[in-house]
Amino acid sequence: MMTAPGRVRPSPGPVEATPRVLCVGATSESWLALSRALRPLRCVALQVPSLESAFLEVQHTRPSLVLVHWRQLVAGAGMGLRALRLRLGGDGPPVVLVAEPETPAEVLEVGDAEGVEDCLLSPLRTHELRARLAMLAGGGVPAASVRASRVRSRLLLLAGASGPLAWSGLGALLEACGHRILYSATVGGGAARVAEQGERPDLVLSREGAPGVPRGLPSPRLQPLLAGVPSLTLDADAPVRPASLLPRIHALLGREDASLRVEARVRFCCPVSFGESGPRGAEWRSGVSSALSPGGLLVRTLVPAKAGTAVELHILLPTLGERLETHGVVAWAHAYAPRNGVSHPYGMGVRFLGMGPPRLMQLRQLCQAEVRP
Known part of the structure; x- marks a missing residue:
């Protein structure tokens, strides 16, 4: 049965x-x-x-x-x-x-x-x-949003630089502009690492020929990877001046003045809350600012807003005990993702919008106070 x-x-x-x-x-x-x-x-x-x-x-x-x-x-x-x-x-x-x-x-x-x-x-x-x-x-974050954000993130190969503080801090400034940086001893070594990740660099900066830095050209197999990629070779004997190099680098990348005047920034750490503007109001998130200029600021956070998003900002100024409220637009964003050997800060760069003269003057005074010895 x-x-x-x-x-x-x-x-x-x-x-x-x-x-x-x-x-x-x-x-x-x-x-x-x-x-x-x-x-x-x-x-x-x-x-x-x-x-x-x-x-x-x-x-x-x-x-x-x-x-x-x-x-x-x-x-x-x-x-x-x-x-x-x-x-x-x-x-x-x-x-x-x-x-x-x-x-x-x-x-x-x-x-x-x-x-x-x-x-x-x-x-x-x-x-x-x-x-x-x-x-x-x-x-x-939806996959489409992540892809759209990463399209705006340029990959730069710095050959002959050991890290963000090399070359008078040029790498750190480029990271603060939203670029992803791959540091390598030689062009050939960097090209091989880029090939392993299945990417193509947007710009190659090299300073090969400096004392103790070997010159390594890419192998014939890797040369097609760098074909047509803009390059800039720095004089090994001359000091690197990041403030003058940044406009040249962005011109080679075809990028307009999106650097948020990073060369005018000062280190300024303060808590930041931000909310995306919209008809249903803002859902506030928090982060911390690590650099500030009269034109914008860098916010470190694992969950930034997407590039191009209008945001409302509440910037807490510990030195003054005040809260600065203003609006901005996200110029670039790096959400949390494995770096795979590429150096970049998690967070976003925000350009101020509609900053009134009194607040703009206050920001300039804060920046000047930070630069003074």
């Missing part, structure tokens, strides 16, 4: 890894608010009281995101954060600073110098944490 079949159980689908968020800081009211914000996100929240204990915790825990309270950077002046960054490695999880409106600018500068890539303002909002976790999982 045959029996009726029971309910067929669906085959289990792929099990997604539960995101782990490591919170570094002593228990406080702000940390309790963080726990409340993390609770509905279906993630594992781990808390350690200090950077030293976080260094030990990551030995057996693989966090998806590391949140560091700003007070952890006061006593050790960032030394513990530097060690933690080294332990996490270049491909490790992003480190986000949890700040407050009264966080001193000096603390933000330490975080920026030690590799903090984002900033969350307390009290923390659930949608901000959700956006970052979704970005880390690869589902934070």
Whole structure:
């Protein structure tokens, strides 16, 4: 006698890894608010009281995101954060600073110098944490939006430069313009690395021939990759002057004045909130500014707005205890994605729009005050 079949159980689908968020800081009211914000996100929240204990915790825990309270950077002046960054490695999880409106600018500068890539303002909002976790999982931005954003991101090959601070900081300025930079000892070596990633550089800058720098031309197999790519060769014996090179570089790229006058910027760290303008109002997100000029600012955040988006900005000025409100447009954006050996900052460059004369004068005074010794 045959029996009726029971309910067929669906085959289990792929099990997604539960995101782990490591919170570094002593228990406080702000940390309790963080726990409340993390609770509905279906993630594992781990808390350690200090950077030293976080260094030990990551030995057996693989966090998806590391949140560091700003007070952890006061006593050790960032030394513990530097060690933690080294332990996490270049491909490790992003480190986000949890700040407050009264966080001193000096603390933000330490975080920026030690590799903090984002900033969350307390009290923390659930949608901000959700956006970052979704970005880390690869589902934070529609694929079409990511592709459109990356089209505007130029890939520059710098041959003979060891990093952003080489050549009088030219690489750092180019990164602040929104370009992705591949640093290589030689043109040939850089072309081989670009070929491995399946990309084609938009510009080649070389300073080969300098003392201790070997000259390496691309192999015949790689020469078609660089055919037609604009190039600029710098004099190995002359000092590099980034302010005069940037207009030439952007002219070769066919790019109009989209550099946000980066050569006029000064290092200026302050919390920033931004919201995309729209009929339904703005959903505010936060980040931290690492550079400021009268024309615009650089905002470090894992979840920037798309390039070309109009945004409203709230810039907290710790030195004055004021909040500057203005509008801007996103000139370039780098959302979170694997770098694959290419150097660029996560975040966006914002050009100010409609800045009134009083506020513009205030920004100029702030920039001048930062440049003075």
